[in-house]
Amino acid sequence: MKKIAVITRDCAGVNAALRSVVRSASAKGVEVLGVMRGYDGLIDADLMSLDRRAVSGIINRGGTILKTSRSLRFKSANWQKQAVMTIRDQRIDGLIVIGGNGSLTGAHILASRYSIPVVGIPATIDNDVNGVTMTIGADTAINVALDALDKIRDTATSLERIFVVEVMGRNCGYIALRVALAAGCEDVIIPERKFNLKKISENIVEGNIRGKRSWITIVAEGKAKASKVASEITRLTGLETRIVVLGHVQRGGSPTAFDRILAARYGHFAVSVLLKGKTDCCVALRNDQLTTVSLAKAIQKKDIEASEYYRLIQILT
Ligand code: F6P
Numbered sequence: 001m002k003k004i005a006v007i008t009r010d011c012a013g014v015n016a017a018l019r020s021v022v023r024s025a026s027a028k029g030v031e032v033l034g035v036m037r038g039y040d041g042l043i044d045a046d047l048m049s050l051d052r053r054a055v056s057g058i059i060n061r062g063g064t065i066l067k068t069s070r071s072l073r074f075k076s077a078n079w080q081k082q083a084v085m086t087i088r089d090q091r092i093d094g095l096i097v098i099g100g101n102g103s104l105t106g107a108h109i110l111a112s113r114y115s116i117p118v119v120g121i122p123a124t125i126d127n128d129v130n131g132v133t134m135t136i137g138a139d140t141a142i143n144v145a146l147d148a149l150d151k152i153r154d155t156a157t158s159l160e161r162i163f164v165v166e167v168m169g170r171n172c173g174y175i176a177l178r179v180a181l182a183a184g185c186e187d188v189i190i191p192e193r194k195f196n197l198k199k200i201s202e203n204i205v206e207g208n209i210r211g212k213r214s215w216i217t218i219v220a221e222g223k224a225k226a227s228k229v230a231s232e233i234t235r236l237t238g239l240e241t242r243i244v245v246l247g248h249v250q251r252g253g254s255p256t257a258f259d260r261i262l263a264a265r266y267g268h269f270a271v272s273v274l275l276k277g278k279t280d281c282c283v284a285l286r287n288d289q290l291t292t293v294s295l296a297k298a299i300q301k302k303d304i305e306a307s308e309y310y311r312l313i314q315i316l317t
Pocket of ligand 1: 070125126169170221251
């Protein structure tokens with residue numbers, strides 16, 4: 001392989017992974033092109049040459065220097081063919097796609113339908129890529145949310161208030177469970193478990209009688225809206241509530257050491273996997289060992305282990 005291209009989605013650690021890909025490929029004498037704005041850039045042949053210097057000073061930067069988009073055009077076969085034309089015209093021998101489920105689904109289409117050599121790098125705050133223990137960006141998202149939660153706790157305690165805090169994660173409760181446990185929250189509502197607002201409200205009232213006056217419930221966006229949960233708690237308990245929706249703050253910011261190290265390892269490994277001729281797969285971490293998983297499997301729904309964390313949160317309340 002003489003020339004490869006990289007497509008990125010955005011979350012903390014993506015730039016660090018891009019840096020690793022570019023420098024690992026350069027070390028093997030392989031030229032790298034960066035695709036601007038995700039799959040749209042492949043359709044429009046919007047590419048930039050990336051040498052070692054081009055990725056200087058980005059290891060600590062959030063987002064993606066290549067910019068990104070959710071390409072609606074790439075969903076149609078005609079535009080996919082246009083993207084493949086760009087790959088052929090530019091003599092691109094292989095592709096590395098850094099992103100979550102949507103990006104990896106696109107990668108799988110290019111590899112399986114158009115025989116383009118593609119390797120994915122899982123990067124999403126949701127940590128919902130099947131067969132992968134950790135995606136780039138999840139650890140930073142948890143730490144960003146934790147920092148916010150510690151601040152919210154100060155107010156909750158001082159004013160003896162009930163807070164309902166909504167975190168991201170799409171249809172996965174990974175972030176919510178970790179944040180709830182790390183911040184010492186009283187309850188958590190996640191897609192992986194049924195929830196009972198009556199029971200949650202009873203617990204709050206009982207706690208109140210025992211003298212516990214502040215309460216933080218974490219809600220995963222994939223299960224419920226913080227506003228609805230809060231108004232229901234107020235209706236059932238007669239107590240005042242406040243909501244916080246953390247939203248996109250969790251996706252940006254400087255990556256944690258964990259995410260930077262993961263990005264460095266994934267980027268380097270993805271290049272070596274691609275150069276060895278493996279395709280239609282995604283790099284993965286299992287038991288701290290680098291491995292691969294097929295893209296067909298990676299984009300399936302991931303079942304996370306929720307019970308242990310959930311139980312622990314209830315016991316430690
Ligand atoms: O997949 C990452 C994520 O941040 C999810 O947690 C969230 O549901 C979604 O993306 C938000 O998407 P957008 O940035 O397009 O609003």
